[in-house]
């Protein structure tokens with residue numbers, strides 16, 4: 394279990410500020426973003442154009458527009474998904490214990506809308522604190538600076 398998690402750990406019925414019905418989310422998001430953000434699906438590795446993007450800018454939640462990561466927190470982990478060693482701020486992301494698939498992992502979610510982003514691991518670059526935020530590109534929206 395990751396002991397370096399800097400974010401709040403939430404319970405299943407945590408109240409998120411942004412609330413939409415399932416039908417509203419289906420209107421807001423395209424099908425694959427909906428499956429990831431709302432149903433906790435995972436996109437295929439190496440499928441996101443954001444994985445290797447190195448442009449300067451901010452990465453926002455595709456569900457609600459909250460700023461989640463900055464381009465200077467991104468690194469090439471080689472894992473196949475956009476990877477960051479830190480978040481834009483501690484409050485932007487909350488975490489939950491994920492016991493699915495026979496593993497115990499830390500799920501990362503948008504603190505504003507509860508959208509599923511990916512998972513937090515502790516095998517990130519040591520010189521940057523050792524965390525790896527492994528994020529589905531479809532859960533992010535890149536805003537160039």
Ligand SMILES: [Zn+2]
Nearest residue numbers: 454457503506
């Ligand atoms: Zn959000």
